Amino acid sequence: MKIRAAVLSAFDEPLQVQELELAEPGPREALIRLAWSGVCHSDQNAMSGKAPTPMPAVLGHEGAGVVEAVGPGSRLQVGQHVALSWAPACGSCEECNRGLRHMCGAAWPAMGAGGLMDSTSRLSRDGETVFHYSFLSTFADACVVPDDSCVVIADDAPLDVASIVGCAVTTGIGAVWNTGEVRPGDRVSVLGCGGVGLSAVMGARAAGAECVIAVDVSEQKLADAIDCGATHAVQWQGDPESTADAVRAIVGSGVDCAVEATGRPEVATAAFLSTRARGAAVLIGIPHADAVVSLPALSIPRMERRVLGSIYGSSYPPQVFPQILELHRQGRLPLEKLISHRLPLADVNEAFALMGQGSARRVLLDLRG
Numbered sequence: 001m002k003i004r005a006a007v008l009s010a011f012d013e014p015l016q017v018q019e020l021e022l023a024e025p026g027p028r029e030a031l032i033r034l035a036w037s038g039v040c041h042s043d044q045n046a047m048s049g050k051a052p053t054p055m056p057a058v059l060g061h062e063g064a065g066v067v068e069a070v071g072p073g074s075r076l077q078v079g080q081h082v083a084l085s086w087a088p089a090c091g092s093c094e095e096c097n098r099g100l101r102h103m104c105g106a107a108w109p110a111m112g113a114g115g116l117m118d119s120t121s122r123l124s125r126d127g128e129t130v131f132h133y134s135f136l137s138t139f140a141d142a143c144v145v146p147d148d149s150c151v152v153i154a155d156d157a158p159l160d161v162a163s164i165v166g167c168a169v170t171t172g173i174g175a176v177w178n179t180g181e182v183r184p185g186d187r188v189s190v191l192g193c194g195g196v197g198l199s200a201v202m203g204a205r206a207a208g209a210e211c212v213i214a215v216d217v218s219e220q221k222l223a224d225a226i227d228c229g230a231t232h233a234v235q236w237q238g239d240p241e242s243t244a245d246a247v248r249a250i251v252g253s254g255v256d257c258a259v260e261a262t263g264r265p266e267v268a269t270a271a272f273l274s275t276r277a278r279g280a281a282v283l284i285g286i287p288h289a290d291a292v293v294s295l296p297a298l299s300i301p302r303m304e305r306r307v308l309g310s311i312y313g314s315s316y317p318p319q320v321f322p323q324i325l326e327l328h329r330q331g332r333l334p335l336e337k338l339i340s341h342r343l344p345l346a347d348v349n350e351a352f353a354l355m356g357q358g359s360a361r362r363v364l365l366d367l368r369g
């Protein structure tokens with residue numbers, strides 16, 4: 001079938017909205033009619049070459065829509081509403097068998113190859129292969145994805161909110177719930193208040209954190225964090241030590257869980273320094289490949305401080321997506337506050353420009369044609 005999609009053909013060039021050919025879903029794959037896609041910094045990193053992906057490629061990895069067709073052996077049914085996960089799993093590799101399906105040893109190489117789980121593509125342009133991005137390629141009106149990327153959600157769950165649950169929201173909330181294991185009464189800090197950080201703020205409040213301290217360089221982002229439920233705001237003080245001091249001035253000896261959502265090594269140091277005894281710095285921002293984080297070693301044994309990595313919120317999407325959407329329905333996670341702009345697919349480059357200005361929260365593409 002023919003689809004309209006935003007194609008990346010070279011680094012640092014605008015995306016081009018073009019007509020492409022989308023093949024039928026193969027075994028254990030599904031064709032999804034997309035409704036909404038979020039625009040994420042990871043897409044930007046693919047465009048700039050910071051995190052290269054095979055090109056030409058259809059970007060986008062936060063989407064939600066409706067199942068339109070299924071391939072042989074699919075467990076899905078036509079008409080089901082789904083939120084998409086960029087972490088499908090083979091179910092049989094070493095990591096899958098350890099319960100770490102979001103780090104599936106078969107999926108990550110296939111993702112790097114720009115294909116679906118068998119590393120081949122369903123996308124083409126005039127007979128030439130076009131690559132998938134993160135298994136999903138949601139900057140399009142439809143996509144073919146692995147069955148395992150589809151999380152069935154309630155028919156009345158809002159598809160705009162569901163689209164961002166597929167990446168930013170789960171990354172931020174999962175870091176607090178699963179990786180940091182925040183409990184009622186805990187103290188939490190969140191360093192970096194973009195879409196992922198704001199999600200962490202909401203996740204911490206929903207988990208019953210007693211205080212949630214937002215840290216950012218931008219006054220606008222700090223105001224956003226307060227609006228999303230942060231109890232305190234601390235502006236970045238220019239260095240990790242002073243910033244951690246400013247956090248501890250609010251909560252005494254420090255926080256139980258400090259979520260780092262910028263990928264900057266000095267912010268990771270600040271997160272670590274803001275923890276109390278047995279506290280944990282949870283690092284979710286993606287640093288440059290050669291970045292090194294410096295930590296005062298003595299306080300690791302002396303204070304039992306911990307550093308925890310977190311990818312995709314250490315989450316199992318089929319469990320956590322519906323859980324998040326249910327709390328949203330109950331009014332306990334005001335996720336619609338994350339959405340600041342809605343643009344048609346044709347304006348995808350405008351969406352990245354808005355994201356670059358820093359004043360936007362999440363920018364969504366309306367794919368409903």
Ligand SMILES: [Zn+2]
Pocket residue numbers: 040041042043061062167168
């Ligand atoms: Zn993302």
Ligand SMILES: [Zn+2]
Pocket residue numbers: 089090091092093094095096104105106107
């Ligand atoms: Zn696996």
